[in-house]
Amino acid sequence: AQTVTQSQPEMSVQEAETVTLSCTYDTSENNYYLFWYKQPPSRQMILVIRQEAYKQQNATENRFSVNFQKAAKSFSLKISDSQLGDTAMYFCASSLYGGSQGNLIFGKGTKLSVKP
Amino acid sequence: ETGVTQSPTHLIKTRGQQVTLRCSSQSGHNTVSWYQQALGQGPQFIFQYYREEENGRGNFPPRFSGLQFPNYSSELNVNALELDDSALYLCASSTPVPVYGYTFGSGTRLTVV
Numbered sequence: 001a002q003t004v005t006q007s008q009p010e011m012s013v014q015e016a017e018t019v020t021l022s023c024t025y026d027t028s029e030n031n032y033y034l035f036w037y038k039q040p041p042s043r044q045m046i047l048v049i050r051q052e053a054y055k056q057q058n059a060t061e062n063r064f065s066v067n068f069q070k071a072a073k074s075f076s077l078k079i080s081d082s083q084l085g086d087t088a089m090y091f092c093a094s095s096l097y098g099g100s101q102g103n104l105i106f107g108k109g110t111k112l113s114v115k116p
Numbered sequence: 117e118t119g120v121t122q123s124p125t126h127l128i129k130t131r132g133q134q135v136t137l138r139c140s141s142q143s144g145h146n147t148v149s150w151y152q153q154a155l156g157q158g159p160q161f162i163f164q165y166y167r168e169e170e171n172g173r174g175n176f177p178p179r180f181s182g183l184q185f186p187n188y189s190s191e192l193n194v195n196a197l198e199l200d201d202s203a204l205y206l207c208a209s210s211t212p213v214p215v216y217g218y219t220f221g222s223g224t225r226l227t228v229v
Contacts, residue, residue, distance in 0.1 A: 044222040106159050
């Protein structure tokens with residue numbers, strides 16, 4: 001069974017600074033996806049970044065990047081130049097390659113507050 | 117391209133009643149998943165539908181059931197509502213292999229009193 005653990009319930013960062021959110025996961029599978037989702041007060045889950053496990057290169061999307069350590073089963077999210085709009089709950093999630101097991105397994109989330 | 121839309125946005129039901137929640141998938145997506153998110157928790161997988169058939173289920177009792185229609189929209193039905201069913205219910209659509217991730221709706225907030 002897959003599990004996802006986020007050990008930081010809350011974090012805060014000053015505007016324009018950099019923050020890293022931690023995530024570890026466990027799976028016996030070799031092929032899977034990893035995701036970071038953002039959930040603002042509007043409730044909609046918004047995809048921030050995704051990583052395919054077979055790709056060694058860390059994914060990057062503008063100010064967001066990941067540090068994917070497959071052997072350690074670690075998938076941290078770095079947010080550079082933090083903006084007030086980054087304030088939200090952040091969820092780490094994993095998914096197998098589809099089919100009947102292609103659902104998302106979420107961590108409990110990290111509440112990020114960006115302070116002016 | 118249209119996103120995922122869910123209705124209603126809020127709902128209050130009495131314990132023991134039945135409820136139906138609706139979801140329309142994003143254009144081009146034929147797989148729909150439902151999640152339950154209790155307050156302060158991460159979403160929990162309920163089930164997934166592909167080609168109008170249930171295609172994977174989480175640890176939820178049979179009183180949670182669903183449907184998918186030919187246009188890939190979906191319904192979540194919950195019978196015999198319990199107080200613990202109070203939660204945000206999220207619908208997500210994707211392609212069968214979620215190469216580009218899942219697109220979520222804004223959810224339905226269900227309160228059972």
